[in-house]
Amino acid sequence: MIQVIGTEHNLGGGLIVRRILPNRRKRMVGPFTFLDHMGPVTAAPNQNTDVRPHPHIGLSTLTYLFDGKMFHRDSIGSEQLIVPGEVNWMTAGKGISHSERTPSSLKNMSRNLHGLQFWVALPDGKEEIDPHFEHYKQDEIPIVEDDEKRINLVCGEAFGVKSPVRTTSPLIFADVVAKRNHMIKLFSPKFEFAVYMITGDAEVDGEKLSSQSMFAFDQGSSTRLNIKEGSKFVIIGGEPFQTSRHIWWNLVSSSREKIEEAKQSWKDGTFPMVPGETEFIPLPE
Structure with a gap:
């Protein structure tokens, strides 16, 4: 078992995220x-929390909100508002760029933002x-609920239900709220x-897991989580890859080339761009 404490990163415009992986x-x-882990943050009227267009390869992005709204645009022409409990799944494959912006109807008012974004190689x-x-x-997202917990099974198959979200490899992502200690x-x-x-917090084998931290468990291990009432947490998992992945900025691949x-x-402007966008995040030096 490995405990991971994330580090804070400023994405600009006052949008602070806690980076857990990698x-x-x-x-x-x-x-x-x-x-x-984005937020929770409350943006002031006209505060810019937009994420400008940027590129991806070799991955899928999974965006999931607890509070607030975001508007997605990408280089294949997708335009989609996302609200809490919904899923945006964008597969970059050989190359896609996208932006994530505050909906225009909300820019001149105070607004909340809280959510998670994953990259799935x-x-x-x-x-x-x-x-x-x-x-x-x-x-569309299946819910499992009893006296102890409420589970939104966002991806995968578990707890007796199967999510309709189409993934490129076997995995699970569940959003869980504990109604009582269990x-x-x-x-x-x-x-x-x-x-x-x-x-909230939980305990595994006598070790405490506090808010905004993660426990990771080895393949095939059997784990018992003792969850405190009122805690909110997510479970992720999947089959580990047999080949390594390289990560540079927003790019993921098994090939450095x-x-x-x-x-x-991206530097010379031949990467697919988002229609209608006039700005972008430059390649880091």
Whole structure:
């Protein structure tokens, strides 16, 4: 078991995120190679919290909100508002760029933003598929609820239900709220798992897991989580890759050469761009 404490990053405009993955103690959990916890933050009227267009290769982004609204645009022409409980799943494949902005109707008012964004690395043989985008409404996401907990199974198959979200490799992502103190058992012979606490705390084998920190568990391990009433947390997991992934900025690939090609393409302006956008994030020096 590995405990991960994230580090804060300023994405500009006062948007502070806590970056959990990648971390020097844990690079990936199954195919999950990146996790940013956005907020919770309250933006002032006309405060700019937009994320300008930027490129991706070799991954899918998974965006999930607890509070607020964001507007997604990408280079294949997708335009989609996302609200809490919904899912934006964008597969970059051989290359896509996108922006995430405050809806124009909200810019001149105070507004909240709180959510998670993951990168899910594409498996061997699928790293250069055509880019695509899918959106799932809140009522499409299955819910498991009893006296102890409420689970939104965002991705994968678990707890007796299956999510309709189409993924490129076996994985799970569940959003859980504890109604009272209880125990959850995690086990899969093929998966490695992690639990990230949004609020509240839990205990595993006598070790406390506090809010905004993560416990990661080895493939095939059996884990019992003792969750405190009122806690909110997410469970992620999946089959670990047999080949390594390189990460540079927003680019993920098993090939360093592909990353270099994408860097040059973004720098010289030949990378696919978002229609209607007039600005972008420059390539880091």
